[in-house]
Amino acid sequence: MKKQDRLLRKHYHRKMEVARQQLKEFEKGVLPFQRLNRRAKKLLEKRIKAGYELPAKLFARQSSQ
Secondary structure, X not given: OHHHHHXXXXXXXXXXXXXXXXXXXXXXXXXXXXXXXXXXXXXXXXXXXOOOOOOHHHHHHHHOO
């Protein structure tokens, strides 16, 4: 069971790292919201509930189009 637990933990951390990287790209304006994976959307939802505010530059770019 230890080996399986290690592999599952490794898999989970890899997926979470990808989600965090997607959020960084989203905040920079490189990646649109629709392209975020499910974990990244869930992390963003948790951040917003905790009082996180999105960068204003994301909305400024969208309103000028």
